[in-house]
Amino acid sequence: MTASEQAPGPVQRWVLQFCHGYDGPFLDCARQYAVLFKGTPYKVCTVYLTGAPSAEVERGSASDEVIFLDYSSAQVRGLKLGAIRDFRRIAASRDFALCIAHRFKPIYVALLGSALPVIGVHHAFGDYKRRSRQLFANCLRKRLSLLGVSNAVRDDMRACLPSWPAERIETLYNRIDIAAVQAEQVCREQAREHLGLPADAWVVGNVGRLHPDKDQATLIRGFAQALPQLPAGSLLAIMGSGRLEAQLKALAAELGVSDAVRFLGQVASGRRYFKAFDVFALTSDHEPFGMVLLEAMAAGVPVICSDCGGGREVVSGSGLLFPFAQADALAACFVELAVTRSGQDRVPECLETFSDQAARERFRALGWLSYDL
Template sequence: MTPSEGPRVLQFCHGYDGPFLDCARQYAQLFAGTPYQVTTVYLTGEPSIEAEQGSASDEVIFLGYDSQEVRGLKLAAIRALKRILHGRDFRLCIAHRFKPAYVALLASDLPVIAVHHAFDDYRRLSRRLFAACFRRRLSLLGVSDAVRDDMRACLPSWPAGRIETLYNRIDVQALKATQVDRQAARQALGLLADAWIVGNVGRLHPDKDQVTLLRGFAEALPQLPAGSLLAILGSGRLEAELKALAGSLGIAGQVRFLGQIPEARRYFRAFDVFALSSDHEPFGMVLLEAMAAGVPLIATDCGGGREVVEGVGTLFPLGDAAALAAGLVRLAGLDEAARAACAQAMERRLQERFSDQAVAGRFWALPMTAPFVLD
């Protein structure tokens, strides 16, 4: 430790792909204005200026392993982390996902808060036994109550206060500032300026259940405004299958498969409705991004998505294309006053529950963070 260094927090991330770069920013931001400096370490991924800048950390280190190299015991990663920690005043580790928590617990004697972004992380007996071995200094956070409850069910003997929820969140104003207006967004995506458009963003994967989305849109289409379109942003192994389904449903001409769009959240104002049909979404950051754009939501009534949408959007049962269709028809009938009221309700929800400021207050009130609160 150099004389100018104060106490440090280690943030240990599996990688910075997809939403995980912003997750790193979210947790580093929790320590802004405190005496703690944040060192963010990425287990996988090559050095990246974009990732370094996006991490909002005092120090960023890339270990540069690939997914093959961090299988098994991960001894090289443990040694690398020991070298980073040696001689420095680290007080706490926040680890995203199981592998970084595993490495951090074996490489250090730090208290570890493991943040879990998916279901079933402790279904395996080996993981439950590992967690039990380190229970004295391991605490768990789920990104939604649904993920938290899944972990509590797997670890029933753990005190409830050691397995808590801390929602994903956004810098509301910063995100809004990046989102382009409706006309520019439609131009960027190649969408018609005057069409009524349902948007969906996500991998073309069974977990996202775009099959139900296509079926529901096809059923609703005769009652939607003339020229309505479904725009699907994302890529994946189901692309050919989904395109074939659109053809068999007779809606190929009304569906746009736009592929992977960099920084897709910038273009959410292109949509009249945002639809998420996912199967047990752990949270759904895209829902927050649509809310920031003021776009009405319709989503499956399961997983973490329910916690985001309930009370400010429309929910439908998982896999129920008829209910999805009915919801789309209802949303198509909203007048300008109703859309404005919806946007205001979503703005309040963001500020009260899913903003950086709201979640920071929640984090520092958790029993597991009490030892790290400095006067």
């Protein structure tokens, strides 16, 4: 039998991942979903709706192929007809088994631009509160399954789409490559030097936009209330920028703790420096998940989190929770950890729940894509 007469080999199957962009945490979100298929028969093609081509992003996507559509935010408002045409062309280019789409716009484009089954991943609350989105999802529900990054996000979607079977709206936690994050994190001394923090101070850390959702006002109030009972020279270090910076600085001055509160601004690759902190505190009101909690835990830093949103699911059993916006309860948490000073460099066992391996096992158990390892 000649080479031309030989039976063709098996057709390579692919998974199409469609992301709105790669800013902030969303590059790692693309990585998280690409590595779900490590060791399986599937290859992954990741498509970014917005954002210019970037070799660094291509490397960070952990995908077999990366495509940049390079639309601007203005171009993907409205009907998004150009994006739908581009997506249709990509979907027809090879044998895709399904599409994983992050956030609502990519879900919309993927459903209208192909006949593929779509797994929609939601990273925030309220994505289906609008009646128009509920109608869209209900009309295309035969091809759509939904994942929330926490049980809190999942339950929010289930409440908005009450006619959907519960098994079509599930949870797949955000996660980190624990070893890779730890390898990236620098030692305490180097971290403090980079951030300009004293070597011997007891430091409470916080990372996030200076925005009402993050509620750094309660953070400052709780720290100010606890400060007389904390070690001498204790500091609150807030990493991030935003429209509330002047207001928060004024609050620190009003409470008489300006000298003890450091506003570090936006720090590139901030998670590299988490070992600078003795305690990490997240005070958000509607945190869908809280990746910074995992990064702090990977650094061996004790964590405190407001008892709401998805953060409680991360911290439960491995850190301290306090009622949202209750500065006195937060102050008590600071004092408790300052007195015990335990846990530094101890990585909690529960962090394995939020690992790539745990996510692969959970995704396979959902049964939304069949494959043999």
